[in-house]
Every structure is written in C-alpha cells, then in structure tokens.
Amino acid sequence: MRSVPxxxxxxxxxxxxxPHYLSGGTTLVDLMKLDIEAPGQVIDLTDVTDLDFVREEDGDLVIGALTRMSDVANHPLVGARCPALADSLLSGASQQLRNMARVGGNLLQRTRCDYFRSVEFPCNKRRPGSGCAAIGGVNRQHAILGTSEHCIAVYPGDWAVALTAFDANLAVVGPSGTRSISxxxxxxPPGDTPHRETTLTPGEFITTIRVPMTPTARSSSYRKVGDRSSYSFALASAAVGLHLDAGGTVDEVRIALGGLGTVPWRLWDAERALTGGRLDDATVRAALEPEFRSACTTRQNAFRVRLGVETVLEAVASAQERAG
Known part of the structure; x- marks a missing residue:
C-alpha cells in the first residue's frame, strides 16, 4: 500500500x-510464528511514506505513526522538547529492532506473557473463557496494578508509558472515517474481557501521534529497570515530567508507571499530592504510597512495589537535573 486511503x-x-495491518512487523511476525496470530491477508503499510515524519505544529510535537523508533529517538526536536520520549524508545528492544519497528505499531504490541505466547496453556486473552494459567503459575513479571480475576498480563511497552505521562492524542483512521482518541x-485493562486490548475498531490504525509541548515535557526523564540492561522488558519503569517555579516549588509534575500494570499507569493522585510543594525523597515516597494500596501481589512479584517506588525516585532525580 502507498497511501492511507x-x-x-x-x-x-x-x-x-x-485481515491484519503490518507496519514494521516486529510483533506480528513473531505472533504468526507462534500460531497466535493467523491472518489470511496482511496489508503492508510500510510504503505509506506520508506517515513517516517528526515535526512541530501549533506548539505540539507531531509524529507519523510509521516513523521508525530509532528515527524518533534520535530526532533533535524530540530530544529537546520531550527527552522522556527519546529515553523510552532507546530503552526498548535492540538497535536492530528499533530500526524496523514503527512507533504506531509499538503502541499496539501484545503482552509478552509466556502463557499467552505458548498455545499449550489456557489464556483468556488468547482464547476467552479458557482460564488464566499465569494467576497460579510463574508470575514474577506479571502485573500488580489493574489486574482482574481473568488476566494479570502486564502491558510490555515503554513508549506508551512516556506518551501517557504527557497526555498524547492519537489520530486513527478506518473504514468509518477518522477520529482522535487520547x-x-x-x-x-482486562476486566471481564481480556481479549479486548484496545479501543480501536476493526480496520482502524493509528496515523499520527500528537504530544503537547509544555515546560513539564522539556524537563522529563524515563527510567527502566529490568533483568538485563538491554533487550529486556521492564520489571518497573517510570516517565516523569517536572516544572519548578523560581523558588523550587513544584508547579506541575507528571508521573506514569510501566512494567507494573495491565496498562500504562498514570499516577494522578501522586501528582496532585506533590504539586505546590518541594521535592525530596520523603515527600515523593509519601505521595506514592497510596498509589500501591490496590496492588494485587503474589509472593513472586511483591518486591516490585518497592522497585516501582525506587524507579520513580530515579526518574524524578533525573527530571530535576534536566530542570536545572
């Protein structure tokens, strides 16, 4: 295909x-090899060059959904206006995959839950009503926030976490026309329908990603902790944006968590608690504590509550350095 229409x-x-759309193919091809996806027709979007760009429009950063991850991560406009976005892309996958994967497809990647990706195990996400093997199985890397009795699969991406912190909006197109969604x-989240992962309707795909460029975005950071320093999915990650007034008081703060939730997890209450005060480890810890009260942990993954807090603290410290 050479055009959106x-x-x-x-x-x-x-x-x-x-039928299934294909952009970079780094997720779809994997799932086809595992017999999890079996589209009878693949519609190749890689030649739709109109969706390969990074530019500024009306004070927003606008990115075409078919732009490669590496091109966005290394774009000077992204690094200057919202460095957390660049951080998140550079922390994901490997350089070879970042040179192939597109930022729109990255948002729609499916979970890396081993039970989902192994067809011999029951999985409500893969086959509704069959059960969730992860709940009673090996779940060290599974979600502790936003889970349900039907699914505890973690959302695996980094890019979506950073976009969540900065209120990105997406333009999507499909057979019924175009629309914009936050x-x-x-x-x-999985709820009672874990097989339903996004609000896209059949035939829709993302065309552009728009991020408001605010002072908070300029002083931003993304931190990720995994079992390895590269090519590893997050045990915990955090995107933080910070704007301080001349006296060092928090004028605005944005915090989103990754690696811990079934969806990218925005810490709205913690943001409100921190706004108007001064930042130190004690105040950040106090603001974060209520956010984890609803965490559904097991003996295997309970350590990730503390890991999440420490990861946020690292991201806050980095954002403070960038704020000057």
Whole structure:
C-alpha cells in the first residue's frame, strides 16, 4: 500500500475474515510464528511514506505513526522538547529492532506473557473463557496494578508509558472515517474481557501521534529497570515530567508507571499530592504510597512495589537535573 486511503480500502474490501495491518512487523511476525496470530491477508503499510515524519505544529510535537523508533529517538526536536520520549524508545528492544519497528505499531504490541505466547496453556486473552494459567503459575513479571480475576498480563511497552505521562492524542483512521482518541483511552485493562486490548475498531490504525509541548515535557526523564540492561522488558519503569517555579516549588509534575500494570499507569493522585510543594525523597515516597494500596501481589512479584517506588525516585532525580 502507498497511501492511507488505499490501505483502508484494502481492509474494507478484503474477503478474508481476519485481515491484519503490518507496519514494521516486529510483533506480528513473531505472533504468526507462534500460531497466535493467523491472518489470511496482511496489508503492508510500510510504503505509506506520508506517515513517516517528526515535526512541530501549533506548539505540539507531531509524529507519523510509521516513523521508525530509532528515527524518533534520535530526532533533535524530540530530544529537546520531550527527552522522556527519546529515553523510552532507546530503552526498548535492540538497535536492530528499533530500526524496523514503527512507533504506531509499538503502541499496539501484545503482552509478552509466556502463557499467552505458548498455545499449550489456557489464556483468556488468547482464547476467552479458557482460564488464566499465569494467576497460579510463574508470575514474577506479571502485573500488580489493574489486574482482574481473568488476566494479570502486564502491558510490555515503554513508549506508551512516556506518551501517557504527557497526555498524547492519537489520530486513527478506518473504514468509518477518522477520529482522535487520547492515549489514556487506547489501551484497556482486562476486566471481564481480556481479549479486548484496545479501543480501536476493526480496520482502524493509528496515523499520527500528537504530544503537547509544555515546560513539564522539556524537563522529563524515563527510567527502566529490568533483568538485563538491554533487550529486556521492564520489571518497573517510570516517565516523569517536572516544572519548578523560581523558588523550587513544584508547579506541575507528571508521573506514569510501566512494567507494573495491565496498562500504562498514570499516577494522578501522586501528582496532585506533590504539586505546590518541594521535592525530596520523603515527600515523593509519601505521595506514592497510596498509589500501591490496590496492588494485587503474589509472593513472586511483591518486591516490585518497592522497585516501582525506587524507579520513580530515579526518574524524578533525573527530571530535576534536566530542570536545572
């Protein structure tokens, strides 16, 4: 496909009951190899060059959904206006994968839960109503926030966490036309329908990502902790944006968690608690403590509550340095 209308038409007129869009292919091809995805038709978007760009519009950072992760991460406009976005992209996958994967597809990557990706195990996300093997199984790397009795699979991405901290908006297109949705409304927690992962309707795909460029975004940071320093999914991650007034009081703060929730997890209450005060470890810890009261932990993953707090503290310290 060479244009957005051509791609949408191909989906709408497909005679296959499970057509699938492909951008970089770094997730879809993996899932096809594992017999988890089996599209009868693949609609290739990689030649839709109109969606490969990074630019500033009306004070917002606007990114085409088919721009490669590496191109966005290394773009000077991104590094200057919202460094947490660049941090998050550079912390994900490997350089080879970042040179292939597109930022729109990255938002839609599916969980890395071993039970989901192994067809011999029951998985409500893969086959609704079959059960969740992770709940009684090995769940050290599974979610502790936003879980349900049907699924505890963690959302695996880094990029979406940073976008969540800075209230990104997405333009999407499909057979029914175009619309705009908030990043907060894209990825949905499992609830009773863990197989429903996003609010995209059949045939829709993301075309652009728009991030408001605020003083908070300029002084921002993303920190990630995993079992390895590279090519590892987060045990905990945090995107933090910070704006201090001349006296060092918090004028605005943004905090989003990754690696701990079934969706990217915005810490709205902690942000409110920290606004108007001065930052130190004690005040940040006090603000974070209520956010984890609802955490659903097991003996295997309870350590990640403390890890989440420490990761936020690291991201706050880095954002403070960038704020000067």
């Amino acid at each position: 051509e791609a949408v038409t191909a989906f709408a007129t497909s005679t296959d009951d499970r 990043i907060h409304d894209l990825i949905v």
